[in-house]
Amino acid sequence: MANVVDISTKPAESVSYPQQAALACSGLIWAGYSTVITPKNWNPFGVSIAMVATASYQLSRKIQHEFINKSATVAEEY
Secondary structure: OHHHHHHHHOOHHHOOHHHHHHHHHHHHHHHHHHHHOOOOOHHHHHHHHHHHHHHHHHHHHHHHHHHHHHHHHHHHHO
């Protein structure tokens, strides 16, 4: 839930690569595990997929922000 709130409140430059990568990997691991066990747990699967989606979106925001800032810096040098 906190990651969803961070999308609208946290600036892209303060997003942490290691934290978001860990959230995405953890979500993938738990999503896989929730489909392997018997009985299958679809609620944790859905939550894990949502966690992967929000972490991936945060990572894409960070990458996009750094790419745009790097391009602007290079353009100012010329």
